[in-house]
Amino acid sequence: xxxxxxxxxxxxxxxxxxxxxxxxxxxxxxxxxxxxxxxxxxxxxxxxxxxxxxxxxxxxxxxxxxxxxxxxxxxxxxxxxxxxxxxxxxxxxxxxxxxxxxxxxxxxxxxxxxxxxxxxxxxxxxxxxxxxxxxxxxxxxxxxxxxxxxxxxxxxxxxxxxxxxxxxxxxxxxxxxxxxxxxxxxxxxxxxxxxxxxxxxxxxxxxxxxxxxxxxxxxxxxxxxxxxxxxxxxxxxxxxxxxxxxxxxxxxxxxxxxxxxxxxxxxxxxxxxxxxxxxxxxxxxxxxxxxxxxxxxxxxxxxxxxxxxxxxxxxxxxxxxxxxxxxxxxxxxxxxxxxxxxxxxxxxxxxxxxxxxxxxxxxxxxxxxxxxxxxxxxxxxxxxxxxxxxxxxxxxxxxxxxxxxxxxxxxxxxxx
RNA sequence: CGGGGAUUGGCGCAGUUGGCUAGCGCGCGCGGUUUGGGACCGCGAGGUCGCCGGUUCGAGUCCGGCAUCCCCGACCA
Numbered sequence: 001x002x003x004x005x006x007x008x009x010x011x012x013x014x015x016x017x018x019x020x021x022x023x024x025x026x027x028x029x030x031x032x033x034x035x036x037x038x039x040x041x042x043x044x045x046x047x048x049x050x051x052x053x054x055x056x057x058x059x060x061x062x063x064x065x066x067x068x069x070x071x072x073x074x075x076x077x078x079x080x081x082x083x084x085x086x087x088x089x090x091x092x093x094x095x096x097x098x099x100x101x102x103x104x105x106x107x108x109x110x111x112x113x114x115x116x117x118x119x120x121x122x123x124x125x126x127x128x129x130x131x132x133x134x135x136x137x138x139x140x141x142x143x144x145x146x147x148x149x150x151x152x153x154x155x156x157x158x159x160x161x162x163x164x165x166x167x168x169x170x171x172x173x174x175x176x177x178x179x180x181x182x183x184x185x186x187x188x189x190x191x192x193x194x195x196x197x198x199x200x201x202x203x204x205x206x207x208x209x210x211x212x213x214x215x216x217x218x219x220x221x222x223x224x225x226x227x228x229x230x231x232x233x234x235x236x237x238x239x240x241x242x243x244x245x246x247x248x249x250x251x252x253x254x255x256x257x258x259x260x261x262x263x264x265x266x267x268x269x270x271x272x273x274x275x276x277x278x279x280x281x282x283x284x285x286x287x288x289x290x291x292x293x294x295x296x297x298x299x300x301x302x303x304x305x306x307x308x309x310x311x312x313x314x315x316x317x318x319x320x321x322x323x324x325x326x327x328x329x330x331x332x333x334x335x336x337x338x339x340x341x342x343x344x345x346x347x348x349x350x351x352x353x354x355x356x357x358x359x360x361x362x363x364x365x366x367x368x369x370x371x372x373x374x375x376x377x378x379x380x381x382x383x384x385x386x387x388x389x390x391x392x393x394x395x396x397x398x399x400x401x402x403x404x405x406x407x408x409x410x411x412x413x414x415x416x
Numbered sequence: 417c418g419g420g421g422a423u424u425g426g427c428g429c430a431g432u433u434g435g436c437u438a439g440c441g442c443g444c445g446c447g448g449u450u451u452g453g454g455a456c457c458g459c460g461a462g463g464u465c466g467c468c469g470g471u472u473c474g475a476g477u478c479c480g481g482c483a484u485c486c487c488c489g490a491c492c493a
Contacts (some may be wrong), residue, residue: 016428016486366453366455
């Protein structure tokens with residue numbers, strides 16, 4: 001992509017009503033646009049980031065047997081009535097609307113009931129189980145207070161996976177698999193070292209649920225981390241009894257602020273019974289399906305990445321997440337320079353490297369400032385100076401060092 | 417939902433005890449000089465001052481109501 005073709009541009013004056021670091025940087029650099037409190041549009045750069053995150057999640061979900069589908073945002077009232085969760089006293093984040101004939105509808109804040117009701121049509125026999133389905137879907141939640149930029153929105157993108165198992169044993173095996181796949185995901189997006197498997201409150205069916213909490217000052221949760229055991233306990237369930245049960249010493253715990261980037265839940269069979277999701281087992285008797293639910297907040301994850309990886313100049317994307325791998329800038333107006341830059345741009349693309357080519361006729365300082373702000377992992381600069389030195393200047397976003405390397409070497413290095 | 421703060425061109429802000437053509441910076445357009453860390457000069461476009469009502473000869477400025485945004489708290493499978 002040539003920068004001159006990109007419709008967004010960076011801005012110097014950030015909207016004053018944004019104090020969250022993630023939103024400030026993302027707006028300033030042209031990744032997102034704020035429409036209302038807690039409602040953000042994702043612009044070309046931002047969408048590429050989301051897609052990169054989604055692709056990693058998708059690969060991991062597929063690798064454990066998940067099948068992707070897409071549910072709807074309009075939901076019928078009846079489905080939620082079965083579990084008494086249409087009632088706004090039980091679920092206070094509903095957006096509700098109605099058809100022109102007066103029929104009430106809900107806007108999807110979750111899809112548990114909807115997808116489980118649908119499964120009643122497909123999961124009839126023990127031969128149909130287990131089944132694992134997931135989606136990337138916008139969730140609409142009437143939060144009392146949106147905050148922290150894209151970390152707590154009224155409309156946000158979530159990956160939600162649902163498991164349907166014959167019995168507890170089959171369920172637990174998958175539950176553990178998801179847990180492992182989540183560890184891989186957070187590692188791949190660059191958060192492996194700061195994300196902890198965390199014990200949190202369970203609900204009606206289990207004592208605990210499990211969260212994946214990333215250490216982050218902008219997060220809303222407080223967790224207690226045992227770094228040796230590589231686990232954490234959410235403040236909401238911390239007690240002497242729980243410590244004893246988990247075999248954790250109070251002295252080994254450190255308190256941190258953290259952001260919940262993922263969670264996994266066991267539902268048991270109660271919801272199946274309410275909704276009427278039964279299967280026929282090998283002996284011919286009716287049994288309720290065992291449910292599990294597994295979420296990752298994709299947009300929140302993006303916000304956490306910005307919060308964690310940024311400096312005073314701008315964003316610093318992890319390699320796997322960046323919208324482009326390379327920021328290529330030409331410096332000066334010399335014809336040879338422009339031609340060399342253009343050629344390098346073409347060849348990098350041929351080699352399969354995603355490049356943002358800053359071909360604008362502006363001063364170098366502005367290009368460098370934008371390169372830092374946008375936060376791509378590598379910067380290449382073609383100038384009279386670099387050509388005289390035998391090639392192109394190479395710099396990593398995370399380092400202040402630059403080196404001049406030949407054009408061929410640059411292509412080779414980046415194509416790896 | 418409780419408390420606090422805010423709302424003036426696209427963005428950031430100033431605007432005195434109410435006073436006549438509402439300013440500045442960034443950005444934008446045109447012309448020129450520049451070109452390795454957000455350059456400079458000149459000219460120019462762009463605003464019913466969040467909305468509704470009131471007080472007044474006169475309201476961006478005072479009063480009342482509403483809306484929106486931000487922060488703190490509460491809430492948060």
